[in-house]
Amino acid sequence: MKHFFGIFTTAMVLLLAGCASVPMAPLDQDIQAKEFLPAPSKASLYIYRNESFGAAIPMTVSVNGKVLGQTAAKTYFRLNVVPGKYSVESHSENVSSLPLSVEAGKNYFVWQEVKMGMWTPRSLLQQVNESTGRAGVTESKLIAFSVSDKDLTPLDTPINAPLSASPAPPGDSVNQKLRELQNLQKDGVITEEEFQKKKQQLLEKL
Structure with missing residues (x-):
């Protein structure tokens, strides 16, 4: 005690x-x-x-x-x-x-x-x-x-979402895919007929 x-x-x-x-x-x-x-x-x-x-x-x-x-x-x-x-x-x-x-x-x-x-x-x-x-x-x-x-950031401040990459303009995207198709056709991966068909599909997107 x-x-x-x-x-x-x-x-x-x-x-x-x-x-x-x-x-x-x-x-x-x-x-x-x-x-x-x-x-x-x-x-x-x-x-x-x-x-x-x-x-x-x-x-x-x-x-x-x-x-x-x-x-x-x-x-x-x-x-x-x-x-x-x-x-x-x-x-x-x-x-x-x-x-x-x-x-x-x-x-x-x-x-x-x-x-x-x-x-x-x-x-x-x-x-x-x-x-x-x-x-x-x-x-x-x-x-x-x-x-x-x-x-000191407020608790209710929204967390910034990561910035997504800006989409490429349609024309740039098509040109890139065309070059890829040409390389595929040149390497024999696709035929000339397949190349022309896919090329036409891409051009229609412009």
């Missing part, structure tokens, strides 16, 4: 004390992000964690399966994404997933709420309204990450 209590106490200290370290973006980028102006033809997606609870534990965030990095207390990610469907995930003791459909010219805010876990914090992703999201982002700092906005 004492052993269990000691483990529990240690876990609580980790949850309530200290602060995880994550790479931060330059101040000018943080200031620009807090203007809340989406890029042309895109939507701005903010994923923020504005609680001090569990500050010692970094939490991994991914969008459409691509890992952005980790959050710490009072930090946020900001992405400019093309319209479409996305899946945001928070990885901690559990995995919390949130589907989103975004439209161009709008801001979207996802709150990474920290929850009590068995040994480490859990998390819950929630989409919040504009005023709540702006307040949470304003009191947080922008995280630096290496995933480019271009790397």
